[in-house]
Amino acid sequence: MIELEKIVKSYTLGKETVEVLKGITTTIEKGEFVAIMGPSGSGKSTLMNIIGCLDRPTSGTYFLEGEDVSTHSDPELAKVRNKSIGFVFQQFQLLPRLTALKNVELPMVYAGASKKEREERASDSLTRVGLRDRMGHLPNELSGGQKQRVAIARALVNDPSLILADEPTGALDTATSVAIMELFVELNKEGTTIIVVTHEPEVAEYANRVIYVRDGLLGKQPMNGGFPS
Amino acid sequence: MSLFENIKMALMSVKAHKMRSILTMLGIIIGVAAVIVVVAIGQGGEAMLKSQIAGDGNTIEVFYQPSEEEMQQGDWEQNPFTSDDIRELEKLDKVTNVVASTSEYSTVRLRDESTDTSITGINQAYMEVNKLDIAEGRGFTSADFLGGRRVTVVSAAMQEELFEGKSPIGEIIRVGVQPVEIIGVLEKPTGLFAFGSVDTYLPWSAMRNMFGTNNYSQVTLEVGDTDDLKPTGEQATEVLNRLHDTEDSYQVMNMEEIAAGIGQVTTIMTTIIGSIAGISLLVGGIGVMNIMLVSVTERTREIGIRKSLGATRQQILFQFLVESIILTLIGGTIGILLGSGTAYLVSFFADWPSLISWQVVVGALVFSMLIGIVFGILPANKASRLDPIDSLRYE
Ligand SMILES: Nc1ncnc2c1ncn2[C@@H]1O[C@H](COP(=O)(O)OP(=O)(O)OP(=O)(O)O)[C@@H](O)[C@H]1O
Numbered sequence: 001m002i003e004l005e006k007i008v009k010s011y012t013l014g015k016e017t018v019e020v021l022k023g024i025t026t027t028i029e030k031g032e033f034v035a036i037m038g039p040s041g042s043g044k045s046t047l048m049n050i051i052g053c054l055d056r057p058t059s060g061t062y063f064l065e066g067e068d069v070s071t072h073s074d075p076e077l078a079k080v081r082n083k084s085i086g087f088v089f090q091q092f093q094l095l096p097r098l099t100a101l102k103n104v105e106l107p108m109v110y111a112g113a114s115k116k117e118r119e120e121r122a123s124d125s126l127t128r129v130g131l132r133d134r135m136g137h138l139p140n141e142l143s144g145g146q147k148q149r150v151a152i153a154r155a156l157v158n159d160p161s162l163i164l165a166d167e168p169t170g171a172l173d174t175a176t177s178v179a180i181m182e183l184f185v186e187l188n189k190e191g192t193t194i195i196v197v198t199h200e201p202e203v204a205e206y207a208n209r210v211i212y213v214r215d216g217l218l219g220k221q222p223m224n225g226g227f228p229s
Numbered sequence: 230m231s232l233f234e235n236i237k238m239a240l241m242s243v244k245a246h247k248m249r250s251i252l253t254m255l256g257i258i259i260g261v262a263a264v265i266v267v268v269a270i271g272q273g274g275e276a277m278l279k280s281q282i283a284g285d286g287n288t289i290e291v292f293y294q295p296s297e298e299e300m301q302q303g304d305w306e307q308n309p310f311t312s313d314d315i316r317e318l319e320k321l322d323k324v325t326n327v328v329a330s331t332s333e334y335s336t337v338r339l340r341d342e343s344t345d346t347s348i349t350g351i352n353q354a355y356m357e358v359n360k361l362d363i364a365e366g367r368g369f370t371s372a373d374f375l376g377g378r379r380v381t382v383v384s385a386a387m388q389e390e391l392f393e394g395k396s397p398i399g400e401i402i403r404v405g406v407q408p409v410e411i412i413g414v415l416e417k418p419t420g421l422f423a424f425g426s427v428d429t430y431l432p433w434s435a436m437r438n439m440f441g442t443n444n445y446s447q448v449t450l451e452v453g454d455t456d457d458l459k460p461t462g463e464q465a466t467e468v469l470n471r472l473h474d475t476e477d478s479y480q481v482m483n484m485e486e487i488a489a490g491i492g493q494v495t496t497i498m499t500t501i502i503g504s505i506a507g508i509s510l511l512v513g514g515i516g517v518m519n520i521m522l523v524s525v526t527e528r529t530r531e532i533g534i535r536k537s538l539g540a541t542r543q544q545i546l547f548q549f550l551v552e553s554i555i556l557t558l559i560g561g562t563i564g565i566l567l568g569s570g571t572a573y574l575v576s577f578f579a580d581w582p583s584l585i586s587w588q589v590v591v592g593a594l595v596f597s598m599l600i601g602i603v604f605g606i607l608p609a610n611k612a613s614r615l616d617p618i619d620s621l622r623y624e
Pocket residue numbers: 011013018020038039040041042043044045046047
């Protein structure tokens with residue numbers, strides 16, 4: 001499903017060039033539930049953005065579902081984000097002026113779905129995350145956990161093959177985190193590939209496999225059983 | 230994403246910042262309203278002036294302008310048109326009516342009161358062609374003209390002046406020393422330039438009997454068709470100059486020249502005020518650009534979210550462009566309504582006709598849209614170029 005080959009990402013700040021990802025090679029199969037862990041600043045988010053087609057690697061190749069997306073044009077990448085990928089962010093990233101239902105409809109708006117289809121599928125999606133009775137609410141009328149559920153419903157609505165969550169429980173308390181992670185497990189059982197970035201070992205336990213990122217490279221095991229934060 | 234979807238979204242965002250949107254539109258509103266008012270009043274005024282000067286288009290005045298030579302020899306006449314002239318003019322092919330009159334200034338007395346007035350001796354065609362309607366009493370009959378009866382029709386201003394608005398019908402007034410009976414009062418004139426003057430009208434024959442006037446001082450020809458105006462005028466001057474054995478003393482005005490002159494003046498005025506309005510629209514457009522740039526910055530995160538969900542650069546560009554067009558288009562529409570209302574009020578209170586042509590309205594709408602596009606493209610382009618990752622991180 002995901003094949004990364006010597007992915008390098010570097011930023012140029014003035015005269016200095018900083019290499020954030022230093023050649024990452026890995027494969028993630030369809031239907032996996034992967035957690036990415038590693039110290040702060042190690043490049044987890046940078047890697048996620050490349051996997052999510054929000055960013056392009058400086059060098060290296062990236063195959064997503066057999067397609068070389070590292071050579072895709074901007075509009076092609078936008079289409080991949082729209083159809084194949086669902087994002088869940090730590091800060092929820094909901095549009096404050098739109099109701100839960102309208103927020104969930106957004107990806108379908110860009111997919112060109114009809115109003116009727118959008119409303120139907122968005123309410124199905126919200127029902128699935130247990131927010132059937134909150135559809136007309138604005139984001140600031142919802143709790144953190146509920147907001148994250150809306151974000152997950154939005155990520156689901158175009159039926160993507162891959163869901164990417166960058167610290168989805170980072171802004172939530174423990175009980176709410178458990179509920180959100182259980183939702184991911186459920187989605188994974190239904191066949192969706194899920195990648196979650198997290199600092200919390202309890203969250204990583206929900207995954208089938210953990211990838212460790214350290215200083216822009218992959219490592220199999222944590223060095224001393226944990227990470228400095 | 231459909232255009233309709235974009236328009237709905239743009240309207241929502243305009244509504245979300247009502248005060249700001251209205252302030253942004255203000256420049257466009259004022260500019261468009263100014264254009265509408267100026268053009269409406271200019272075109273209305275031009276049409277009115279033309280019709281007032283050229284009459285309703287089917288009359289032409291013949292005037293007498295003696296040459297310097299004739300003036301020096303004292304060989305010129307106070308009342309240059311004879312009854313024979315009138316009869317000859319009536320014979321001309323296309324002439325439907327010959328209006329002839331002669332005027333004097335005199336004092337009119339009613340018992341102890343008196344007022345200065347113009348006394349106009351008229352022929353039978355005068356009232357009809359000049360569209361003077363009787364408000365009270367009756368007009369002149371053929372018998373009045375033939376018999377030279379000492380009866381008079383007076384203006385509404387005269388009724389005010391001498392009779393304090395009471396009915397003067399049947400009253401006898403003295404013109405000079407001669408008694409005349411009032412048989413009718415004219416309607417009050419309407420129109421910006423029609424200040425009611427104190428007038429007394431007599432059948433020309435009565436005037437001749439009373440004052441010993443012979444001949445007429447003023448002659449106007451009426452033709453059936455406007456196209457006949459020029460050739461008929463030329464024929465008339467030929468006939469008159471031949472009858473009086475003069476070179477070029479009898480002339481007609483060239484209406485086309487006058488109309489073109491008026492057109493030129495109003496065109497210059499419209500251009501000047503139009504350019505001022507144009508500058509206001511330009512300033513309005515810059516205001517729109519400014520606010521759209523602010524709006525793009527404020528909505529950086531929204532743009533990042535939309536992009537992460539699959540919006541292309543083009544879709545973002547289009548979203549913001551539609552928003553600025555909607556902004557200027559609403560401004561333009563309000564401007565049109567405001568301008569039309571103002572033009573209407575002006576024509577209502579100043580009694581000045583205004584003409585709002587559909588071309589001007591369509592032009593204003595198209596122009597507002599154009600401003601939206603021209604000044605919206607920069608902010609929209611800026612929005613579309615934002616990096617999604619940076620935008621998502623924007624606080
Ligand atoms: N646009 C950028 N320009 C320059 N440097 C950047 C940019 N984006 C990220 N970096 C750098 O890349 C490194 C990795 O950042 P990244 O956000 O991927 O870390 P992370 O592993 O997600 O950390 P955290 O756990 O704190 O979220 C950091 O040192 C950061 O300063």
